[in-house]
Amino acid sequence: MKFAILNSQIIERSEARVDVEDRGYQFGDGVYEVIRVYNGRMFTANEHLNRFVKSSASIGITLPYTIEQLTQLLEELKEKNNLQLGTIYLQITRGVAPRNHPFPTEEIVPTLVAYTKEVGRPVESLATGVTTILTEDIRWLRCDIKSLNLLANLLAKQKAAEEGCFEAIQHRGQDVTEGSSSNIFIVKNGTVMTHQSDNLILKGITKDVILDLCLKNNIRVQERTFTLDELAQADEVFLASTTAEVMPIIEIDGKKAGDGQPGPVTRKLQELFVQEIERQCGNL
Known part of the structure; x- marks a missing residue:
């Protein structure tokens, strides 16, 4: 799968990079979802994205996207990669900040990442x-x-x-x-x-x-x-x-x-x- 999402942009997956001080990398400070795709269509996408929002809120991350915006982004990614049968992986972290256990006191932007994978039915x-x-x-x-x-x-x-x-x-x-x-x-x-x-x-x-x-x-x-x-x-x-x-x-x-x-x-x-x-x- 050639393309990925980094924040709100769909880019070449080989170009997708996150900072070494991203809190997801250093603390696991984030949440994720995996959405199934059959026949090029997302299955129970709304339910997954609602849980994504709930999980984010549970750890104090305010998503800078609406569910509608996330859905549109994932649809575009799916189409860009011509995914017919597989999964979409989606995660958000608190963002990039100097390594310190408490949440950053300054405002930082959460890091959104998504990519697709071909996965057959078992x-x-x-x-x-x-x-x-x-x-x-x-x-x-x-x-x-x-x-x-x-x-x-x-x-x-x-x-x-x-x-x-x-x-x-x-x-x-x-x-x-x-x-x-x-x-x-x-x-x-x-x-x-x-x-x-x-x-x-x-x-x-x-x-x-x-x-x-x-x-x-x-x-x-x-x-x-x-x-x-x-x-x-x-x-x-x-x-x-x-x-x-x-x-x-x-x-x-x-x-x-x-x-x-x-x-x-x-x-x-x-x-x-x-x-x-x-x-x-x-x-x-």
Whole structure:
């Protein structure tokens, strides 16, 4: 992908540079979003950008752009790169200032960066399911902010990768929270359960789409904390994220999840999710 956004300008990606004293680089002082593109159209863009605004406000960054302006910029970037199937990465930092832990006292301009990437749908994994591990959740207590501070997530994901697994399911003591880059769902007796959207998890955009699809299609839902024992005894387990969509989990720590196959409720939600993609973005 040849072009990127630096602040309000679309420029050659090779020319995009940020200052070494940008607070995103030195402190992780910023937030980000990843938006899926299908058939050249952004999927749930407004929801992602609203969360972007909320995350920014949560750490005291005032966006110098409206959602409409951001949407237009991203549309132009997508068209410039002729992106048909992939993602748009968007981040904003507090800006450039001499390195000091407190916020700068002088007024500085936030740094906006965005770029695109071609990313196919994980169709094989969606069909067969993926394996996972369990790991203690060591993250901070404001996981609802989509912060650039992802070191704990990276350590969990790396542990999964070293075990040859797709994802790490995190837990605080006996309570399951979410994956290192996904929301986690279980199904028991036909009821879909997932952690309530509070400060311990990211309020996933894909998660919200799934919950809405459940409500519209008479699939029972509970947003509540569930335990490691409930996870182990679930009939079905799946994860959800922008790039993984509705992904069946067939193994956790070397043991079968459910019967070790993608289950019927998961399959139904995959079907409904594809229908929602096609409603917004056209046929896959």
